[in-house]
Amino acid sequence: MELQITATDPEHPTTLLDLPWDVSLVDWPEEHLVSLPRGISRHVVRFARAGGEVFAVKEVGEWAAVREYGLLRDLDRLAVPAVDPVAVVTGRTDALGGPLEPVLITRQLKGSLPYRSMFETTMRPTTIKRLLDALAVLLVRLHLDGFAWGDCSLSNTLFRRDAGAYAAYLVDAETGQIQPRLTRGQREYDLEVARVNIAGELMDLEAGGSLHPSVDPVLFGEEIVTRYGELWHELTRTSVYPRDKKHYIDRRIRRLNELGFDVAEMQIQRSPDGDHVTFLPKVVDAGHHQRQLLRLTGLDAEENQARSLLNDLETWMAGQDDYAPGDPLGARPEVLAHRWVRDVFRPAVRGVPREQREGIDTAQIYHELLEHRLTLSERAQRDVGMDVATEDYVTRVLPHRPPGEPALPTE
Template identity: 55%
Template sequence: MPLQLTGAPGDPDLIRLPWDVPLEQWPEHHLVSLPRGISRHVVRFARLSGRVYAIKEISEYYAKREYRLLWDLNRLDTPSVEPVAVVTGRTGADGQPLDSALITQHLQFSLPYRAVMSGTVRPETLNRLLDALAVLLVRLHLTGFYWGDCSLSNVLFRRDAGSFAAYLVDAETGELHPMISEGQRLYDIDVAHTNIFGEMLDLEAGGLLHSSIDPEQVADSVCARYRGLWSELTSDEIIDEVDWHMIDQRIRRLNTLGFDVAEMMVRRKAGTGRLIVRPKVVDAGHHQRRLLRLTGLDVEENQARRLLNDLDSFRVSYGLRHEDEAIVAHRWLAEVFHPTVETVPQELRHKLEPAQLFHEMLDHRWFMSEAAGNDVGLPAAVDSYVKNVLVFKPDEQALITED
């Protein structure tokens, strides 16, 4: 079978890569060095036309299957890497067949968990990673996706304000259904527990875990976080008819968690004056969508929440409470967000995403103001942040330069 590249229209140079050479033997000039997680397959990062692609060597059946799954997950707006193409019909110089390859778009500003934990990880950092993984697993299950191999190794993490956002990077064992069964859901949690326990033991053996962290408790806590969030999103709530305001409170709690409610199913409990209420949660990203609608900024959920808080403060500070929200958002973008980000020197701006930069500058302002006993103002905080914090931060973007 001749060499064939199947996928969405993209970079024509992809077909010119050395597909007749096993991936682990590719010459360095085709590759870019980026942190990568543990994988049972050979994975390399290639750079073409200013973009970075992750390439995984895998059998043709699984390459095509994972490509379709990732395509469906992206269509459903589920956090996962973006599929680009599948390469089949590979043959080595000796005429022997080579495994196929799955090509995905590299997720900029993302890191595998081992890169996040490059030093001795603190309990606070680990908790934020576990929260992100629990949220990802819940979102996948709400979509009807059975993972089959949930682990920290199969996830990429991006900074999201003071937290992390998790993205699925390996769907090889997954299945997409109209609705996930209870058995599949419970098995996924059990697999997650086993995998994460093993990963924590591995980190402990390498001296990368804080002495206060117990590997088994970490695995237990992921499952507990998952169950708590799943219950909040899907469980029935019984209320008295006179307590209808509790439904509004439930919706607000779900919005705070970042989820939107499409409809509520309400029925009377037989023989009582009480109602059984079940929310239908359809989408995560409540704050993302609101910010995108108002400003056009497409950011992570917690970043969106922080930016919306600053927008609301801007509205109050300038006496714009009764002004149209879209007009206020336009003024905030033009007078606060863009000028603040553009204050950062061009050579340092690529270190973090603009939304993350803005969030960290707001944090820096808060800490400086606390120390000074009064508001130091955003310009002074930005100047201090750039000189004392940002210059020492590592780059979290894939830096691509043309040869």
């Protein structure tokens, strides 16, 4: 039996040859290993360094290794958050010629942690909910792409914080399958498995004293079913808006915000009967919108103000001819954001007489203009535009505003 390395990158077989494939993974020498947090697994898993990279190496049967390798490659092509497949190694034998189990190799996901490592200090209930939200986002994305997981759980997921955002990544695709489209029954089966697994995992943490006393494992297990259902409905329902009713898009974004999700990406496709809109959600941590708005526009605002302004910026950018996310020929977000400040934000704020906006920061003024525009648009059943909203705001709202107090809520 000859050693065979099947890899995604032509350079990896040479790099991986330096690892001790004639030794069972459980006995690998320390010189090849990297000490990183590991989650619970049915198989032996080790982190190893080779060629300047760190890889996760898992011993598993040949059929399962080849199958999971193929599924992870499919998920990579679909741009679904999952660990990157690197190689499958088969034909392993020990020094006496005895057979050793094949291995699946994936790239270590930098900055990620298994859920048990995150619970080493008692995690607040709100943070646990955010992790479950991130897992709900991942499960929805998998289902939208036709992937039935079969074993959704905290143990089979890695979590990462990036610029304030929580993201969940699939780490174990062993039980999965890809189809053109999932049936409702397949989706509901995944949800039931997730509910039972999560409740059990939280009970295990509770037994070990690592769970906040206010957290009910059963209720939190049911939480992912609720969040998934809300998000699935909001993302998959038909959304074709007439061109003169752009306030419908604002309303849709607000519904996602109320569910606890933010819009990471919005796509507007022009068609004869209207603008077709799709959203890509994400879960964010406190202060994320402030940092993002400051980075893109230089505007310093409170968190809720920043969220409002960023939603408007995203809607405006999606309607620009040179807005092409991922296309090197398209305008960069920073360029579009600068244009939005120059052509949209500043003219709107300057439409409010200086003496009437004294003592009110410009971000709050613009947020209130957006709120007022939405109110007028809902009433008129069409997008009235910022000029009309500003004029009405100046003549009908500001005169009745107590000095130094906001005329409209910021949430």
